[in-house]
Amino acid sequence: MVAAMKAKEEVRLGAVRMIKTVLIKWQADNSKPLDEAAELQILSILVKQRKESIDMFRNAGREDAAAKEEAEMAIVESYMPAAPSAAEIDAAIEAAMVETGATEKGKMGIVMNAAKAKLAGKRLDGKVLSDKVKARLS
DSSP states (O other), X not given: OHHHHHTTOHHXXXXXXXXXXXXXXXXXXXXSOOOHHHHHHHHHHHHHHHHHHHHHHHHTTOHHHHHHHHHHHHHHHHTSOXXXXXXXXXXXHHHHHHHHTOOSGGGHHHHHHXXXXXTTTSOOOHHHHHHHHHHHOO
């Protein structure tokens, strides 16, 4: 935050302040200490909120506000682990299917949970994983 202040990077400073505020609020609302998993979940929520805001601003024709949200989203994402590649996701789904023996859509939840476990520690979009699992199961 100090580096952003010294460099007069207003967007970065605002995003870092937002992250800090949300983390402090979470600690105040919950009796348990803030761990890495909770931090990742909070950052994922912030990214999802920014994506929704970008869509709403673009639909309303407010490109300036959408650009600001995109800049904030990029800053929040810089504090998160890297997202898995499409090949990594496909490999995790394949391994999960072999491990669980699932081949039909009724077992989608089991495959999803096994694939999520294989991709633990990476920033994973549940919708992307869900769509890929649906496509693989027939």
